[in-house]
Amino acid sequence: MSAPESIDLKDLRAAGLRVTAPRLAVLGAVREGGHPTVEEIALIARPRVGAVSTQAVYDVLHALTGAGIVRRIEPAGSAVRFESRVGDNHHHLICRSCATVIDVDCAVGHAPCLVPSADSGFTIDEAEVVYWGLCPACASTIDTAPVNPSPGSKPGPPRVNPNVEQDEPRARQKEETADD
Ligand SMILES: [Zn+2]
Numbered sequence: 611m612s613a614p615e616s617i618d619l620k621d622l623r624a625a626g627l628r629v630t631a632p633r634l635a636v637l638g639a640v641r642e643g644g645h646p647t648v649e650e651i652a653l654i655a656r657p658r659v660g661a662v663s664t665q666a667v668y669d670v671l672h673a674l675t676g677a678g679i680v681r682r683i684e685p686a687g688s689a690v691r692f693e694s695r696v697g698d699n700h701h702h703l704i705c706r707s708c709a710t711v712i713d714v715d716c717a718v719g720h721a722p723c724l725v726p727s728a729d730s731g732f733t734i735d736e737a738e739v740v741y742w743g744l745c746p747a748c749a750s751t752i753d754t755a756p757v758n759p760s761p762g763s764k765p766g767p768p769r770v771n772p773n774v775e776q777d778e779p780r781a782r783q784k785e786e787t788a789d790d
């Protein structure tokens with residue numbers, strides 16, 4: 611029988627990190643939290659180690675990220691999040707409405723899974739892929755009725771008079787036949 615902490619303890623040692631109570635608590639919180647924010651990690655970790663400042667949680671996360679056993683993700687417009695699933699080039703589905711983050715396996719299976727149209731000489735090792743949209747719960751609550759085409763609105767711009775003659779150049783007549 612092994613407590614869940616023992617896995618974290620082993621990983622800390624394997625990563626060359628000194629094992630401390632805050633590190634164990636933070637790593638455990640990341641693993642349980644899915645893709646938790648720093649605040650969520652602190653909420654889970656605090657009861658286990660007593661007082662641990664948010665700054666201390668940041669410092670631990672920095673160490674864990676640097677050791678490669680925690681991955682930091684920064685969805686645009688969202689809080690920084692952390693996860694313990696590392697090294698498999700998986701991607702994320704993110705809900706624009708509730709910010710739920712879901713793992714999705716890389717469709718190719720290795721990085722970089724996209725090839726740019728031009729690499730400008732770069733040695734590319736990763737393509738960061740985020741699938742933005744609405745989760746099923748949010749999609750079902752949002753009124754999806756399409757915008758009506760407003761029947762009372764004015765018609766569009768006047769049509770071009772079809773009777774206007776087209777100013778097409780005539781066929782080339784440069785070659786003159788000189789009849790002697
Ligand atoms: Zn959602």
Ligand SMILES: [Zn+2]
Nearest residue numbers: 693695702713
């Ligand atoms: Zn993930």
